[in-house]
Amino acid sequence: MSINEKDSGYKVIMHLRYSELTNKIYPPAFYLSRPKIRAIYNVTSCDEVIDCVQLPYFKEPKATSYPLDLNKGFDQFIFRRDAEPYQLLNKVQKFVLESEENVLKLNASQKTQTCASSSTSCPDKQSALEPKRKQILTTRGFLARIMLTPYRLKGSEYNSMTFYATRYCGILHLIDSNYKMDRLKKCSYHSKFVQACYSDSPDLEPNTNVPVDENNIIFSIYQTTLKEFDLIYSAEIQGIISDHKINDIHNLDEINECRFVLTKLLPEKPIEDIFDHPKCMLFWLQSYLTNVNDIFIGVRNLDGVVNTPVQMKRVQDMPKNRFWQPHICIRFLHIMLSLVEETMAKVDCPYTTYEFKYDCYAKCIKLKIHNGKSEYSLLSEEYIKKCKERTNFK
Template identity: 55%
Template sequence: MAFHHHTGNRANNIDNGYKNLMNLRPYDLLNEKNSPAFYLSRPKIRAIYTIFNSVDITDDVHIKYFHEPKVQSHPLDLNEGFEKFIFRTNYTSMQLLSKVQKYVIEAKENVLQPNIGLNTKTSSVKEQSKQNIKRKVILCQRGVLSSIMIIPYRLKASNYNNTIFYATKYCGILHMSDTSWVDKRSKNDTYHLKFMQCCFSDDPDLEPNTNEPVDQNNTEYSVFHTLLKEYDLIYSGETGGIISEHKIDDVHDLNEVNKCRFIMTKLLWSRQRGEDVLNHPKCLHWWLQAYLGNVSDICIGLKDNDGVVRSPVQVRACKDLAINRCWKPHICVRFLYNVIKLVEETMDHVNCPYTTYEFMYDSFQRCIKFKIHLGKTEHSFLNEEYIKHCKERTSFEKE
């Protein structure tokens, strides 16, 4: 095992009503020989949506096309248009998992029960043996997965390294959600979206339009599906754009969309200019986002203290992020798997759409701890339409 843990009645009471779930020991966590390496299957996009004003989820999607900005002749002043910047309406806990819930409700197949539908008369022995490992569904956000996966390399005691996520178990389905999203509103907090506007266009043949106000309330999200051992992970994440000379005729033709070469954008301060930017401490977080979002490339801009990108942007392959680093991808994947199993074991007896378990990684105590919010509270995050659908589409019986 990569950790020592306490569950059920054996859990230790610690501060603020939390119980200790898992003690983290660096040697055990980072020991590469603990078990054979395993990975996620390649994530596939199952739905794409546009979110307006944090609430309205629509199918009116406009995939963005990447245009490498020519900084050499025109430095990018990321302050331009700040006075017209439209800040995001804060998300509530009920809205964070809304994209995934919408996908589940509207999907033609019953994604909540992946074990249903195997015909034992026509299936091969190999297929049937796979089915003997009962698949389990987890609905969540990409940010929850990446924040768990990064923990083995965020063991230093600091508030920055602490993280919280919530979990609800209903009809045998484990749901995990982030904390409520409160956006910062300084000028520096707008620079990345302005940089994105400089890099992406609605058409591969048209240059980006940087004169329109940047609207943080208009965002594309994808719902992804991947496999991690016996788990089906279905999660949402923001979509950047694609590298393509041709426009996609139908953005809802997911066979075509999944063939696309996706790219994401990132900003660093220009004081890193003399170094290999891929050595930056944020590199692991970028790799996790790319890995979970099936993103193949990253465009990195270096901003100076005045918020201006003066040096050429760097377009790099995301696979290069993981080469010769002090961190190992399979360590992150193994830790995610172990945490999911432990969360599931801890909530084994739970079957309520409102009761929420709050899990916290505490870097000061070097542990993961939890406390329970019983019944409907401000932390409950499943909507009523989904709850009804979940009950109808699952044949859940507690064993």
């Protein structure tokens, strides 16, 4: 370790080796269970998280719509504000606070298992043979960034990442450092393209004459499992394909049967297969984590104009014949979640934050600890109180 690294307060806790991380011989015998939507929220331009939501409906641009000029209305375009670390968990915290069901009960129940009678096998004996359930509250962005890591070992500022963890009442709360976007015209093209592909109703065409405000966002809360980990995370969604309007956004049985889609925009590149584009691995991960089966991809030129029709791609086809493999991404996610859990096993503080840094130049994971309340603290006071009550953690 260099003097600068030592002075920065980081210590190395794990070295990453490409040959080990991308070993294709031993795929894991586990995958994510199918992610289920547990709630849908609208984050308004005033940064309020509300449950009054109107789902957008995908409408493929008509042939007469091309070329699509994504520069239209840029003078009124509103870029997304940079978020503070504590704001990234506000959606999952709201879900925990307002859910009628105690979504933290799995954590609480670990402490109350007893034998019902001497004539039956004791659950405690069975649980001793199985990993204890471990609960994680996080964001899709964090999960996707971690899953990309085995294929981002080349030294560059773009590949490095930092994420933060707080362990309280036995629950891990995880976020990655928020990416600061450039506010250049080309950075507005994707949101303008999305506006051209979605409508407020299945019977209406998209309205591209209103300003785009990137601060008005729809999020879903998802729940899934990965081996011994129970994951609850927020993810931005774009819309659905449907021939009828969804009137009850709180009917989760109906919502989970909806055909959610993603809409992506790529710059023109001299490649035969659009799936060879480097961003397509991220697109697959985002889809996998939100149970999306279809992606609609637009291709723009350097001037921000889409001249060719949108391409519909099946998510299940994306990993075929690629240099990257889904099971390697999934295996590394489990490795990292286990590392964080083991590193913080004795921590129980709502304010202390562990800062994990992936240094792609040194090919290692580093750790720095921020003890007590600080600018890195992630949890709201209201959530801290509710978490203690609902887990009965001692």
